Amino acid sequence: MLRFRTRALTTALGLLLVAHQAWAVDPFKVRDIRIEGLQRVEPGTVFASLPLRVGDTYSDEMGASAIRSLFGLGLFTDVRIEVSGDVLVVVVEERPTVADVTFAGTKEFEQDALKKALRDIGLTEGRPFDKALADRAEQELKRQYINRSLYGAQVVTTVTPIERNRVNLTFTVTEGDPAKIKEIRIVGNKAFSESTLRDLFELDTGGWLSWYTKSDRYSRAKLNADIETLRSYYLSRGYLEFQVESTQVAISPDKEDIAIVLNITEGERYVVSSVKLEGNYLGRDDEFKSLITIRPGEAYNADRVAETTKSFRDNFGNYGFAFANVEARPDIDRSNNSVALLLTAEPSRRAYVRRVNVVGNTRTRDEVIRREFRQFESSWYDGNKIRLSRDRVDRLGYFTEVNMETLEVPGVPDQVDLQVTVAEKPTGSLTMGAGFSSAEKLALSFGIKQENAFGSGNYLGLDINTSKYNRAIVLNTVDPYFTTDGVSLSLDLFHRNSRPYNDQGGNYQLETTGAGVRFGVPFSEVDTVYFGGTLERTTIKPGTNIPAAYLAYGEKFGYTSYSVPLSVGWQRDSRDSTLVPTNGTLNKVNAEIGLFGDTRYVRSSYQYQQFIPLNKQYTLAFNGELGYGKGLSGRPFPVFKNFYSGGLGSVRGFEQGTLGPRDVTGSVIGGSKKVTLNAEILTPFPGAGNDRTLRMYGFVDVGNVYGEDDKFELSDMRASVGVGVSWISPVGPLRLAIANPVRKFAGDRIQKLQFQIGTSF
Numbered sequence: 001m002l003r004f005r006t007r008a009l010t011t012a013l014g015l016l017l018v019a020h021q022a023w024a025v026d027p028f029k030v031r032d033i034r035i036e037g038l039q040r041v042e043p044g045t046v047f048a049s050l051p052l053r054v055g056d057t058y059s060d061e062m063g064a065s066a067i068r069s070l071f072g073l074g075l076f077t078d079v080r081i082e083v084s085g086d087v088l089v090v091v092v093e094e095r096p097t098v099a100d101v102t103f104a105g106t107k108e109f110e111q112d113a114l115k116k117a118l119r120d121i122g123l124t125e126g127r128p129f130d131k132a133l134a135d136r137a138e139q140e141l142k143r144q145y146i147n148r149s150l151y152g153a154q155v156v157t158t159v160t161p162i163e164r165n166r167v168n169l170t171f172t173v174t175e176g177d178p179a180k181i182k183e184i185r186i187v188g189n190k191a192f193s194e195s196t197l198r199d200l201f202e203l204d205t206g207g208w209l210s211w212y213t214k215s216d217r218y219s220r221a222k223l224n225a226d227i228e229t230l231r232s233y234y235l236s237r238g239y240l241e242f243q244v245e246s247t248q249v250a251i252s253p254d255k256e257d258i259a260i261v262l263n264i265t266e267g268e269r270y271v272v273s274s275v276k277l278e279g280n281y282l283g284r285d286d287e288f289k290s291l292i293t294i295r296p297g298e299a300y301n302a303d304r305v306a307e308t309t310k311s312f313r314d315n316f317g318n319y320g321f322a323f324a325n326v327e328a329r330p331d332i333d334r335s336n337n338s339v340a341l342l343l344t345a346e347p348s349r350r351a352y353v354r355r356v357n358v359v360g361n362t363r364t365r366d367e368v369i370r371r372e373f374r375q376f377e378s379s380w381y382d383g384n385k386i387r388l389s390r391d392r393v394d395r396l397g398y399f400t401e402v403n404m405e406t407l408e409v410p411g412v413p414d415q416v417d418l419q420v421t422v423a424e425k426p427t428g429s430l431t432m433g434a435g436f437s438s439a440e441k442l443a444l445s446f447g448i449k450q451e452n453a454f455g456s457g458n459y460l461g462l463d464i465n466t467s468k469y470n471r472a473i474v475l476n477t478v479d480p481y482f483t484t485d486g487v488s489l490s491l492d493l494f495h496r497n498s499r500p501y502n503d504q505g506g507n508y509q510l511e512t513t514g515a516g517v518r519f520g521v522p523f524s525e526v527d528t529v530y531f532g533g534t535l536e537r538t539t540i541k542p543g544t545n546i547p548a549a550y551l552a553y554g555e556k557f558g559y560t561s562y563s564v565p566l567s568v569g570w571q572r573d574s575r576d577s578t579l580v581p582t583n584g585t586l587n588k589v590n591a592e593i594g595l596f597g598d599t600r601y602v603r604s605s606y607q608y609q610q611f612i613p614l615n616k617q618y619t620l621a622f623n624g625e626l627g628y629g630k631g632l633s634g635r636p637f638p639v640f641k642n643f644y645s646g647g648l649g650s651v652r653g654f655e656q657g658t659l660g661p662r663d664v665t666g667s668v669i670g671g672s673k674k675v676t677l678n679a680e681i682l683t684p685f686p687g688a689g690n691d692r693t694l695r696m697y698g699f700v701d702v703g704n705v706y707g708e709d710d711k712f713e714l715s716d717m718r719a720s721v722g723v724g725v726s727w728i729s730p731v732g733p734l735r736l737a738i739a740n741p742v743r744k745f746a747g748d749r750i751q752k753l754q755f756q757i758g759t760s761f
Contacts, residue, residue, distance in 0.1 A: 238299030241267030317383025642670030653720035653739030660705025
């Protein structure tokens with residue numbers, strides 16, 4: 001700091017001296033201008049900033065102006081103007097430039113993240129350096145650490161000069177321990193207990209899972225979000241005048257403990273006395289009244305009021321009124337603790353969509369986004385179609401964000417433009433790794449997938465899997481718009497080598513090689529019908545402990561079978577998410593028919609899933625699966641097409657694939673009929689707040705597999721109950737279950753603890 005002040009003083013004195021010299025010099029005509037002291041700055045930069053040229057008359061005012069202009073560039077620490085006869089000599093001393101920026105002692109942040117933060121304030125490689133910029137960098141780094149609740153972080157800057165007037169900057173960080181929340185107090189509550197209100201918060205005083213959730217680390221943004229959650233809780237229960245009077249955050253002297261105190265005023269609880277409409281509702285008052293979700297006699301609920309006004313705006317949008325103004329005006333009667341709600345509406349003007357603009361797609365082609373649109377240009381503005389278009393683009397999975405904005409067209413009151421802003425995300429993946437499950441032990445995998453190949457929206461994938469029971473290599477591609485009407489085309493090449501789950505060991509195998517084609521025809525926004533065909537060869541390779549049923553089939557119909565099964569299916573998917581659904585249903589029907597080649601059979605399956613949100617935290621889920629297969633033309637159902645059940649994904653608590661018929665050797669051979677019923681209630685994991693990627697669940701499973709000649713008997717069904725954990729981990733969806741079979745029979749293979757990465761329901 002002393003050296004910086006000395007340099008500043010020297011510069012100031014230099015300015016005074018130069019000004020004095022300039023004043024002392026008689027005006028003259030400049031014959032030449034020379035620049036001395038340049039190392040990296042181009043001479044043209046200096047000449048362009050000088051207010052005089054060769055041939056101009058030099059004066060003291062012009063000299064002072066020249067010095068100010070050059071200092072204003074921010075490139076020099078010192079500037080002098082000397083006169084040699086009629087030659088003007090400009091002597092400069094360049095600021096050093098930043099050659100490299102490094103960090104030491106950083107654990108909380110990746111270095112790239114810190115470099116980006118410094119780049120945003122102007123400190124990066126190749127930029128001029130000064131002490132003030134270094135001070136700003138230190139403050140910015142401390143701010144980054146404070147955002148992570150590391151209030152005791154210390155930053156020391158080391159400046160190392162190197163050749164060519166450059167410097168290396170090293171920021172040495174002593175992070176210290178994060179400040180943790182030791183106390184959260186809510187003062188002024190009467191209607192609800194303090195513990196009930198604290199349970200609404202993402203922030204807490206810590207628990208055994210805080211190392212993962214970091215919920216005990218203070219963040220102003222998180223506290224503001226929790227305050228809004230608290231406000232919403234009261235406003236949705238009739239406390240219309242609820243206020244957070246003050247927020248006090250105190251940190252201990254050692255900067256390790258934080259105490260938070262919220263002072264609130266609940267106010268009185270108000271009940272809705274009436275709900276009335278006022279304004280222009282397009283002559284559809286009854287239609288709009290049906291959208292009202294709050295009723296007289298109920299407590300005032302701000303969430304339902306907001307939901308109602310949004311429904312009104314959306315409904316106006318369905319008729320082309322893009323700029324409808326809807327307001328909810330509460331008329332409070334404090335003497336009776338009641339509130340009369342007046343909903344006013346002014347639809348404004350009807351609008352056309354002039355143009356749809358797509359912004360932010362740096363890789364994905366415009367047509368891939370535009371073909372998902374159901375709102376067309378030069379058509380009436382339709383809110384339903386616009387929302388549907390936005391959802392369809394989002395469901396592509398190519399973007400981290402999809403935003404839709406309605407823009408007025410200047411000078412044209414009845415037209416709007418729609419702007420779709422997307423943020424691209426990587427859609428390709430290269431995976432190499434190993435997985436482990438309680439059923440299949442060690443499984444090695446390799447995969448190359450590109451969901452948006454070359455920005456075309458097409459899918460390309462290669463998967464190689466090896467495990468104890470299943471080995472496969474699969475190459476597939478999907479063109480979701482094989483036709484302009486949205487008919488999809490899927491092509492598959494596969495080679496699978498597997499054997500049924502069996503704890504008796506053995507080296508017999510089922511080997512299947514083939515190729516398939518499938519078309520998907522959309523019949524609505526959620527319904528798709530699939531049909532296609534496959535050419536496949538299946539070989540039964542005898543070995544030790546091969547089931548007698550496999551030998552019998554091979555001896556009668558051959559150990560190698562060629563078949564051309566045709567398939568047809570239907571799917572309706574209205575779930576809000578495929579990984580962590582909380583609402584909606586899934587229906588899947590599929591039928592496979594073998595009419596050509598060495599096999600004659602029909603194999604069908606049906607799956608139904610429903611997710612019911614009980615509230616923001618709890619979800620009730622149901623899953624049902626039916627499978628049925630039958631041989632045709634007097635032939636039995638092929639044993640290599642059998643269904644299997646037991647374990648994760650079916651009836652938990654029983655070993656994977658061990659339910660159903662067995663042959664004379666005791667080996668499980670599966671069956672041609674399958675029934676599985678599951679019920680789950682999903683809850684937040686204790687200590688994880690409302691993190692949807694980490695949840696606990698309780699379950700009840702029922703199911704079994706039956707042979708082709710077996711009758712379906714409820715008395716033969718197996719059942720289990722238990723609890724489990726579902727986690728969308730960095731390596732894939734993980735589910736762990738602890739199950740207790742409550743209905744089992746002699747010979748059943750029990751496995752109470754089961755886990756797997758990548759399994760579904």
